Amino acid sequence: MIKNITITKQDYLEYSKFAVSRLCNSKSKASSSFLKNMIIWFVLAVTFMSVFQLKSIRFNDFHWQSALITAIPFSILLIVFLYNINKFKRLSIPNDNGLVIGKKSLEFQADGITEINSLGHCFYKWEAVEVIEEHKGNVYIFVDKLSALIIPVNSFASEAEKDELKAFVKKFL
Numbered sequence: 001m002i003k004n005i006t007i008t009k010q011d012y013l014e015y016s017k018f019a020v021s022r023l024c025n026s027k028s029k030a031s032s033s034f035l036k037n038m039i040i041w042f043v044l045a046v047t048f049m050s051v052f053q054l055k056s057i058r059f060n061d062f063h064w065q066s067a068l069i070t071a072i073p074f075s076i077l078l079i080v081f082l083y084n085i086n087k088f089k090r091l092s093i094p095n096d097n098g099l100v101i102g103k104k105s106l107e108f109q110a111d112g113i114t115e116i117n118s119l120g121h122c123f124y125k126w127e128a129v130e131v132i133e134e135h136k137g138n139v140y141i142f143v144d145k146l147s148a149l150i151i152p153v154n155s156f157a158s159e160a161e162k163d164e165l166k167a168f169v170k171k172f173l
Helices: 009-024 029-051 064-091 159-172
Strands: 002-007 102-109 112-117 120-125 131-135 138-142 148-151
Touching: 002 148, 009 131, 009 138, 009 148, 102 159, 131 159, 138 159
Parallel strands: none
Antiparallel strands: 002 102, 102 112, 112 120, 131 138, 138 148
């Protein structure tokens, strides 16, 4: 089975969001123990700080100028952090007509998947394929936790064709 596809920047961005959310939502021990530790440390910190705040706080004694001077550096740091995150997202989009974005051909065979594009080709044995997933009509064949072969929804002539491809790949998983 041969599938000719064209991956756009928008297809890549949708894949990127899905792949990151897939990693963050995985039910691994590391992520659940990290969350438990964060909650425990938060409760301990609040309890510890509450011990020193036994007397009531009156807002007329609150020094607003100090609070403002303290909040300004944190606000600037937050703005710079968010700017750099957005800049990193923009710069991490692959090149047009490169290895990820552009026209390519996927050949599905009994021994694996061959990806052919204008810059070369790559072969994946079926052992490399972890899972096949569908999101918003796009099909992702994950060959690692974060790396996948992207097949956009517009590459399929019909839903039956998509189901046939998914069934073929699942046969080897």
